[in-house]
Amino acid sequence: MLVVISTFAVAPERQRELLDLLRANADEVLRHQPGFVTADLLAAPDGTTVVNHARWTDAAAIRAMMDDPVVRARMAPAWAIARPVVRQFTVASSHVAAE
Numbered sequence: 001m002l003v004v005i006s007t008f009a010v011a012p013e014r015q016r017e018l019l020d021l022l023r024a025n026a027d028e029v030l031r032h033q034p035g036f037v038t039a040d041l042l043a044a045p046d047g048t049t050v051v052n053h054a055r056w057t058d059a060a061a062i063r064a065m066m067d068d069p070v071v072r073a074r075m076a077p078a079w080a081i082a083r084p085v086v087r088q089f090t091v092a093s094s095h096v097a098a099e
Contacts, residue, residue, distance in 0.1 A: 001037070001091045004054045004062060006084035012047030014081050019043055019050060021078040029074050030054070035061020052084070055091075062088070 010018050019041055026039045037055035044050070056062050065071055 002056045002059060002062060003089045003091060004052075004056060004086060005089065006052040006054070006086045008050040008052075008078075008082040008084045010048060010050055010082040015043060015047040015050060018078055018081045021081070022050065022052060025071075025074050025078065026052075029071055030065070033061065033065045033068070033071070035064070050082070059088070 008018060022041055026041070030036055030039060035057040037057060039052060039054040042051040042053065056065075
């Protein structure tokens with residue numbers, strides 16, 4: 001399991017627009033990509049940051065998604081608002097609430 005964290009620094013007045021674009025991309029394109037597991041979109045209360053926390057099965061799935069021209073075309077409007085800083089991580093540990 002790999003986690004991709006994309007952090008967008010955004011003007012507060014454009015945070016909602018960016019979130020709407022990222023949400024539509026996740027719903028309409030990304031969730032249909034082989035190897036996609038989940039995505040969470042996080043919005044900073046001050047409006048200056050959006051974080052996309054996505055889980056993928058493996059690095060090959062991430063590469064295939066990034067090379068897909070449909071994905072790239074769909075992400076272009078979001079990237080025009082704010083270019084993300086993207087980092088990949090492996091899951092070292094995961095925890096759930098006690099019952």
